[in-house]
Amino acid sequence: MTEKMNLKEIEKKAYRFTFQDGIYDIMFGVLLVSFALAPILREVIGLGYILFLVIPAPLILTLGKRYITVPRIGIVKFGLNRQVAHKKLVIISVILVIITLILLMMTITKTFPGTLGTMLDGYAVPLIIGISTIIGMGVFAYIKDFPHLWIYGLIIGLSIPVAEVLYKTIGTPLNGIIAFGVPGIVILIYGSLILFRFLHKYPLPKEEMSNENSG
Amino acid sequence: MKTQDKRAIDDVQPLTTVDKVIHEPARLNIMAYLYVIESADFLFMMRQTGLTFGNLSAHMSKLEAVGYIKVVKEFVGRKPHTMLVLTEKGKQAFDEYRKQMKQFFNEI
Numbered sequence: 001m002t003e004k005m006n007l008k009e010i011e012k013k014a015y016r017f018t019f020q021d022g023i024y025d026i027m028f029g030v031l032l033v034s035f036a037l038a039p040i041l042r043e044v045i046g047l048g049y050i051l052f053l054v055i056p057a058p059l060i061l062t063l064g065k066r067y068i069t070v071p072r073i074g075i076v077k078f079g080l081n082r083q084v085a086h087k088k089l090v091i092i093s094v095i096l097v098i099i100t101l102i103l104l105m106m107t108i109t110k111t112f113p114g115t116l117g118t119m120l121d122g123y124a125v126p127l128i129i130g131i132s133t134i135i136g137m138g139v140f141a142y143i144k145d146f147p148h149l150w151i152y153g154l155i156i157g158l159s160i161p162v163a164e165v166l167y168k169t170i171g172t173p174l175n176g177i178i179a180f181g182v183p184g185i186v187i188l189i190y191g192s193l194i195l196f197r198f199l200h201k202y203p204l205p206k207e208e209m210s211n212e213n214s215g
Numbered sequence: 216m217k218t219q220d221k222r223a224i225d226d227v228q229p230l231t232t233v234d235k236v237i238h239e240p241a242r243l244n245i246m247a248y249l250y251v252i253e254s255a256d257f258l259f260m261m262r263q264t265g266l267t268f269g270n271l272s273a274h275m276s277k278l279e280a281v282g283y284i285k286v287v288k289e290f291v292g293r294k295p296h297t298m299l300v301l302t303e304k305g306k307q308a309f310d311e312y313r314k315q316m317k318q319f320f321n322e323i
Contacts, residue, residue, distance in 0.1 A: 076255040
């Protein structure tokens with residue numbers, strides 16, 4: 001039993017080691033800032049603003065891991081359990097993104113079915129989006145085994161109804177800037193600090209190491 | 216020979232048959248990591264074990280010489296990488312080592 005527990009801890013340590021670059025944190029920070037800027041971008045470039053919502057975050061993750069993380073800490077492939085979990089995650093993420101985008105479009109265009117749009121003084125839909133985001137991100141965090149994601153899911157989930165509340169008092173785009181922009185910038189700064197610490201702790205390896213790794 | 220001395224010798228004997236290749240702390244660390252993951256490159260193992268490049272190289276060579284690990288060259292993206300994998304023989308040896316150590320600590 002003790003041996004199994006220790007090996008589990010070793011595997012968990014190795015797995016969580018791959019998250020200490022701050023890339024995921026920066027990604028979520030950028031995502032929130034994108035949401036904050038969405039009303040302004042919509043005014044400037046029309047429906048094309050959706051590209052600014054969906055492209056930067058995955059791009060940061062992919063490029064960050066490839067050009068910053070891997071050259072500094074190497075590559076690891078985890079066992080079957082993690083690989084299966086990762087595949088589930090991809091499927092769940094795609095479904096969540098599609099549902100969220102549909103709900104967001106319905107919010108923007110005010111095309112809700114039945115009386116949904118007017119329930120709870122019009123807060124029903126943002127609340128539904130917020131709760132489903134929290135649940136979805138919670139599932140994501142559980143499968144990914146990345147504790148920060150719970151908090152980020154909560155922040156994103158709460159920002160949506162908060163933005164709606166602020167919309168009725170201060171209007172757009174300030175509501176988005178405050179509801180999404182402020183936490184987004186805080187997370188971005190936090191992620192950047194983690195990244196800075198990571199770069200300092202794990203400099204690029206010397207040439208003999210690079211040659212060994214390249215075969 | 217007194218019964219106590221004989222018993223002490225019997226307790227120690229399992230340790231004399233333990234796999235000396237695995238029993239070294241650095242190599243035990245390497246084997247443990249490779250046991251729980253599918254594969255990793257040199258740099259990752261260096262970061263995890265805290266060993267220097269030369270030190271890790273030397274231990275890897277010993278493990279490879281006895282057939283416990285194998286070096287696999289594969290492409291990640293378009294870049295070739297040298298990945299380290301625990302062989303079936305290595306897994307069995309590690310399991311046997313764990314069993315022996317558990318037995319030893321249970322008996323003392």
